Amino acid sequence: MLDVATLFAGPTAATMLADFGADVVKVEHPDGDPLRTHGHVKDGHGLLWKLLGRNKWTVTIDLSAAEGQELLRGLARQADVLIENFRPGVMERWDLGYDRLSEGNPGLVMLRTTGFGQFGPYAGRRGFGTLAESMSGFAELTGEPDGPPTLPPFGLADGIAGICGAYAVMLALYHRDAAGGRGQVIDLAIVEPILTLVGAYPTVYDQLGVVLRRTGNRSMNNAPRNTYRTADGRWVAISTSATPIAARVMRLVGRPDVVEEPWFGSGIERARHGDDLDGAVASWIGARGFDEVMRRFEEAGAAIAPIYDAVDVLEDPQYRALESIVTLDDEDLGPLRIQNVLFRMLETPGRVRFAGRRLGQDTRRILGERLGLTEERLSELAARGVI
Numbered sequence: 001m002l003d004v005a006t007l008f009a010g011p012t013a014a015t016m017l018a019d020f021g022a023d024v025v026k027v028e029h030p031d032g033d034p035l036r037t038h039g040h041v042k043d044g045h046g047l048l049w050k051l052l053g054r055n056k057w058t059v060t061i062d063l064s065a066a067e068g069q070e071l072l073r074g075l076a077r078q079a080d081v082l083i084e085n086f087r088p089g090v091m092e093r094w095d096l097g098y099d100r101l102s103e104g105n106p107g108l109v110m111l112r113t114t115g116f117g118q119f120g121p122y123a124g125r126r127g128f129g130t131l132a133e134s135m136s137g138f139a140e141l142t143g144e145p146d147g148p149p150t151l152p153p154f155g156l157a158d159g160i161a162g163i164c165g166a167y168a169v170m171l172a173l174y175h176r177d178a179a180g181g182r183g184q185v186i187d188l189a190i191v192e193p194i195l196t197l198v199g200a201y202p203t204v205y206d207q208l209g210v211v212l213r214r215t216g217n218r219s220m221n222n223a224p225r226n227t228y229r230t231a232d233g234r235w236v237a238i239s240t241s242a243t244p245i246a247a248r249v250m251r252l253v254g255r256p257d258v259v260e261e262p263w264f265g266s267g268i269e270r271a272r273h274g275d276d277l278d279g280a281v282a283s284w285i286g287a288r289g290f291d292e293v294m295r296r297f298e299e300a301g302a303a304i305a306p307i308y309d310a311v312d313v314l315e316d317p318q319y320r321a322l323e324s325i326v327t328l329d330d331e332d333l334g335p336l337r338i339q340n341v342l343f344r345m346l347e348t349p350g351r352v353r354f355a356g357r358r359l360g361q362d363t364r365r366i367l368g369e370r371l372g373l374t375e376e377r378l379s380e381l382a383a384r385g386v387i
Contacts, residue, residue, distance in 0.1 A: 062385060084110070172186055326340040
């Protein structure tokens with residue numbers, strides 16, 4: 001698999017597949033993927049790169065150079081998958097479009113990740129996850145009712161698109177290998193997966209003429225649902241998507257009367273009574289310490305969780321039991337804790353083998369082994385800045 005993409009969505013798709021055994025070669029410009037210096041850095045090494053660059057061999061090739069393009073075509077002839085995220089037309093301008101790459105490899109699957117897709121009036125625009133979070137409705141639906149639209153502090157749309165990209169690649173490989181098909185192009189627009197996951201709000205407008213607005217931490221579909229502060233200053237969140245859970249919460253906080261109301265059995269009707277329900281829960285939680293609140297909710301069979309920061313995540317016993325955080329012996333930073341693979345498969349488990357490697361660390365080995373380039377030829381290409 002060739003990961004020719006930069007920053008988040010495309011590389012995330014490659015990381016998800018690398019975690020479960022894909023042999024991923026990360027192809028970067030000799031100046032490096034911008035992800036290497038994105039976010040926090042320690043001793044010159046980007047910590048986000050260590051996470052998203054994991055399990056990938058690193059090769060540098062200048063794809064704008066004719067010799068670099070020939071190197072990529074050579075690697076693509078041996079690949080199952082190529083992932084890229086250049087604006088539409090760039091790969092074709094470099095003679096690296098799907099028609100060209102698939103000439104010698106009709107089984108090639110090409111995942112093309114862009115902000116807005118390969119066609120349409122916005123196709124040529126630069127597209128990033130922030131724009132997808134804005135245009136999908138996510139920002140408009142997020143935040144306090146009297147506050148501004150709110151963006152997430154991390155690459156949410158990119159991450160969703162990356163996971164969907166890995167899913168799409170697996171579907172394409174299944175079509176090729178199990179269903180007797182051939183390779184194909186996957187056109188993944190970052191704006192579309194998050195548009196699906198924000199829910200039915202376009203359909204609500206289509207069918208009811210209702211434009212949904214921000215509700216803060218409350219849900220428009222059920223209540224009580226919010227974040228609440230305990231007497232000793234800790235924050236917790238509760239969910240009552242199921243009516244029996246909502247009933248347990250209201251009985252616990254001393255309001256069994258509302259459970260008998262005819263509207264209580266409907267989540268959306270409970271949401272319309274959110275002020276009363278939320279007020280009762282907030283008052284009860286605010287009068288008690290964190291430990292008591294957690295114990296009483298668990299005894300009542302109600303759903304509650306503490307609001308965690310990074311310290312809490314690393315110390316949580318459930319995360320430890322699941323091994324959700326793995327410790328690596330990184331060649332640059334020593335012991336390094338990062339997130340583990342997304343899920344556990346009993347027959348074909350994934351594994352984080354190593355964190356993101358140094359720029360071009362595997363260039364000579366990969367190009368020598370897979371394309372048969374000699375050390376003399378590799379040195380010539382390096383001297384001219386092609387690799």
